[in-house]
Amino acid sequence: MKLILIANFGETESVIAEEATLAEVEALMDSLDWQNFHQVVLQRNPELNAYKARIVKK
Numbered sequence: 001m002k003l004i005l006i007a008n009f010g011e012t013e014s015v016i017a018e019e020a021t022l023a024e025v026e027a028l029m030d031s032l033d034w035q036n037f038h039q040v041v042l043q044r045n046p047e048l049n050a051y052k053a054r055i056v057k058k
Contacts, residue, residue, distance in 0.1 A: 006039040
């Protein structure tokens with residue numbers, strides 16, 4: 001699954017990994033300053049029954 005970080009109320013979107021591992025997700029979550037707005041998105045490949053999971057903390 002693709003790991004995406006959205007910040008600055010949607011102004012900045014960064015692809016962290018195309019095929020994210022659990023360790024990459026955990027490292028990203030631990031590294032964020034949750035006093036700021038972030039969305040962490042896991043996006044499955046569209047050909048494989050696409051879905052998105054969002055983790056949002058303000």
